[in-house]
Amino acid sequence: MKKFAVVAMMATALLGSTSSYAADLEVTHWWTSAGEAAAVAEFARVFEEETGNKWIDSALAGSGTGANPVIISRIIGGDPMGATQMNTGRDAEELIQAGLMRDLTDVVADMDIDSFYVDQTLLEPCRYEGGLYCLPVNIHSWDWLWLSTKAYEKIGQPVPKDWNEYVASWPALQEAGILPFGLASGWPINGIPGVLMSAIGGEDLVFKINRDKDVEAVRSPEFRKVADALDQIRSVVSPETMVPSFGDVGTQLIEGTAAGNIHGDWLQGDLQVAGAVPGKDYECLPALGLGNKLTGGGDSFYFPQLPEGTDPAVIEAQAQLARILISPEAQLAFNMKKGSMPIRTDIDLAQANPCMQKALGLLKNGLLPSGDFSLSSDTQKQLEDLNLEFINDDSITVDDYIERYASIIESAD
C-alpha cells in the first residue's frame, strides 16, 4: 500500500503542476483476447484514476500483419495515436530514427529507471543516440514446457521433470492414444526452436546466434542437437493433429488428450481462465527443466511525436501514462492479469502462482536475448517460414534445415 501511496502522490503532484482539465489519450494495442483485455484494462484504470484523463482504447487484433501496418501508417501519415504498444525489439527502430517517436528521457528522469529494470538489455532497443524512446512494460518468455497431469495419470507415469524424461515418455503416450506434443497450426511453432536453443543448446549458443549472428555456431554440434530435437517434435506432430489456436492446445492439456506443449507464458492465462490449477491440472517447466535462464522479450509502449498544435494536455497525458505504465501499482495489476513478468524487481509478487514464482526465480539470473528481441522482424519472418516448412514437410532433412538456418543468419542485419 505504501507504494500505491507514493504513486498517488506523484500523480497528484503532476496534476497540480499542469493543466487541471482532463485530456483524451488514444492508445493502440493488439491485446484483444479476454485475458489480455483484462490486463490492459488495469493500465487504463490506473491511468484514469490517477490522472483524471481518459484512455481512448483502440484495439486491433493480430500483431504483426494486423495491427503493425495500421499503427505505422498512422504515425507516418501524421495522424498518430497518443501511445501504442509494440513488441520489445526492433520493430520500431526506424520510426525512432526518423524522429517520429517522443524522447522520454526527461519524462522519466526522476524515476531512476536503471535501478529497477530487471535487466538493462530490455531497454537497449529503446535507446537511440542518447534518447529513450520506449518503455518495456512486461517480460514474456517462450521457454516453457507445459505438461498435462491427466495424460500422465492415464499412462500411469509420473509427470516428467525435464525435456529428456518427457521425450522418453512419448512411446508410452502414443500407445495410449495420447498426442505426445500438442501443437496449434501457424505461428506457435515459431517460438519452439528458440526455446530448444536456450535449453538444449545452452547460453553460449543463444548469444552467438541471436546476438552475434555467428554462422559457424549454427553449423556447430550444439545447434545440431537443437535441430534434432525439433526433428523429434516433427515426428510426433502432423497437420491432421494440429489444432487451430494455441488456446485449443490448452484445452487438450486439461483434458489429457495431449501430453505436453512448448509455448509462451501467456498460455497460462488461458489455462487460468479455463479454471485449471498449476500443480494439479498441469505442470510447468521453465527452460524445459534444463536451463537456468529464460530468454525474454515482451511488449513496450511508444509515444509518437504529436503534431504541432496538439493540446498540451494530451502531451502531458502521454508523460503521465509513461510514468504510470512502469509504476509498481500498474505493473503489479497488469502483469498479474497478463500472466507475464513485471519489468521491476521491487514488486512483491507473493500472490503469483507457482509457475510464475519459478520464473521469477530464474529471472534473477538475468535474461537471454530471444530471437524476437535481437533479430529484425525480417529475419524472424524468414525463420518463421523455414520452421513452418520444416515442421510440415518431412522431406526437409535436418541438414537442410541447418543450412537454411545458417544462410538466413548469415544475411541477417
Add this chain to the structure above:
Amino acid sequence: MSQATAINAPAPSRGTVSGTEPRGPRPKPFFTPKKIIIYTTLFFFSLYFLFPLYVMVVTSLKTMPEIRFGNIVALPAAPSFDAWVRAWTSACTGLTCNGLAPGFWNSVKITIPSTIVSIFVAAVNGYALVNWRFKGSEVFFAILIFGSFIPYQVMLYPLVMITRELGIFGSLQGVIVIHTIFGMPILTLLFRNYFASLPQELFKAARVDGAGFWRIFFEIMLPMSLPIFVVALILQITGIWNDFLFGVVFAGTQNLPMTVQLNNIVNSAQGTPEYNVNMAATVLTGLVPLIIYFVSGKLFVRGVAAGAVKG
C-alpha cells in the same frame, strides 16, 4: 433484355403446371428428362451455395457446449439469440464491450459518401471515354484496367503519403478518395461498356443542338443509366462495406468501420474462440450487403445485362 426464348420451344406446351410468371411463354411440362437434369443440377448447386449460410445461422443459434459436440448440420436443441445479442451489443474488442453496434453507423457514414462519389466519378469517366475521346484516352483506360491488378496493400504507403500531403489523411474525405480510386477501374469499365451500348444518335443529335459535356451527361445520359447505376451501387456498397484495411488506416479513429470490430472479435489470437458469437457477428456484418442483394437482385441482373454486354 428478356426476350430470350427457351431452346426447347418446339416441345408442345401442355400446360400441366399452370404458370404464374408474368413474362415469357407458358411453362412446359415439368417432367421432361431435360427439365429433370436442369433442376437436379441447379438443386445440387443450390445446396453448395446455401450450406455455409445454413451452418452460419444454425451455429450462431447454438450454445458453445452444443457446438463442441461436433455436429454442424444439426439444428440447435434450444435456439437462442444470445450470441446475436452479444455480438451486436456486448462483444468486446479490447476494452470496449459495445459489440458491433457503434461500428455499424461508422460503416454507414463511410459507405454512403464513398459510394456516391466513386460512382459519380466513374460514370463521368465512362462517358468521357466513350463520347469524348481525347488523345490517349484509351491508354489511360488500359492503365486503369491494369491498375485493378495491383495488390492494393502495395500502395498503402504511397497513398498514406499522398493523402498526408493533401491533408486528408485520417478523415472521412481521405477514405472517400481512397475508395474512389480503387473503385475506379471496374466501375469505369462497366460505365464505359454501358455508354457504348447506348444508341449514339441521341448523343450526336444533342451535340448538333449545341449541348455541352455536362448538359448531355445530366440530361441525356444519366436518365438512361439507371440499370448500370444499380450495378455500380451494389458493387460499391458491398466492396466498401466489407473493406477493412482502408477504413482502419484512412478513415481516422472517429470513423472505424464495423469490419474492424468484426476482425477483433473473430481474429483474437488468444483464448477459446466463441464460434457462435463469431458466426452471429459474421452474419450481422454481412447483413447490409445481403439485404441489398436480396432486394435488388433482379435489377442487378438487368443492369449487368445492360452494362456488360457490349465490349
Add this chain to the structure above:
Amino acid sequence: MADVATQPGNMAGTSSRRGFLHRLFLHNLSAKVAAIPMIATVLVIFVGCTVWTIYYSFTSSKLLPKNTFVGFDQYARLFGTNRWNISITNLLLYGSMSLVLTLTLGFLLAVLMDQKIRFESAFRTIMLYPFALSFIVTGLVWQWIMNPTLGLQGTLRNMGWTGFTFDWISNPRMVLFALLIAGLWQGVGFCMILMLAGLRGVDEEIWKAARVDGIPTWRTYISVVLPMMRGVLVTAVVIIGSGIVRLYDLVVALTNGGPGISSEVPAKYVYDYMFGGGNIGQGLAASTMMLLSVMIIMIPWAYLEFGGKGRR
C-alpha cells in the same frame, strides 16, 4: 465548345487545322476537366505507385522507404526463397483452375438459368448472395465447415460414417482445392449473372437461324453465342483475374498459408514482408514481379483491344 462539327466519339482521329496546343488543351475543355480525376488517378496512383514500387524494389528499404540501392539483391533473395517459389506455383495452379472453373460453371449455370425455368429469381439469389460477403467471412465459414474435428468430417464421423475424410484444409496436397471450393462459392454466382446477361443480349434471330440450319443447341452455344459475348467475357476475366492476382484475404482467413507454407500466395508474401517483416524492399521486389507478369498478360490484350485504330 464552338466546334460542333467535330465528329463526337472520334475526335482523336479528326485532323483539325488548329494548333497542336489548342487541340491538346482547349478542345473539348469540359471533357478534359471532367477526366481530370481519372487522369490524376492513372498518373499519380497507378503509374506513380508502379514506378515507386519498381524504384524501391532496388533499395534495401526496411520499415521506411530509403534510397540505398542494392541492385538486384532483393530479386536474388526473392528467387532463392522457397516460400516465394511455392507462392508462384500456387497462384498459377489456383489461378488457372479458378479462372477456368469460374468461367465454365458460370456459363453452365447461366445456360441452365436461361431455359425459362421456374424459380429463376430464387436460384439467382441463392447463387449470388455469397458475392455480397467479404472474403474474411467466406474464409471463416469454410474454415469452420472444413475444421477436421468440429466441421463436416467430425459431424459425419460422429454420425457413424467413420471412414469419411474431408481434411483438405490440413492436407498440404489438397489445400489448394479447399481454397478453390471457398473461392468458387463466392465468385461463381457473379460470373453466372454476367454470363446470363450476355446470353440474354444475344439476338433471338441468331437462335432462329441456328435452328433452321439444324445446328445442335450445344454447338450454337459454343461456336455462335460464346463469341458474341466478347464484352461479357472481357469484363468477367478482368474481374476474376484481378481477384486471383490479388488473392490475399481468403487465404489469410481460410488457411493462413498453411499447413506449413503450402497454400501461400504472392500477395501474402508481399504483405507479410512489407509489414510483418518490415522489409519494404523485399515486398516491393515481389510485387514488381507480380506487376510484370500481369503486364505480360495484359499487353497483348491491350494491343488487341486498342491497337487497331478504328475499333469496330
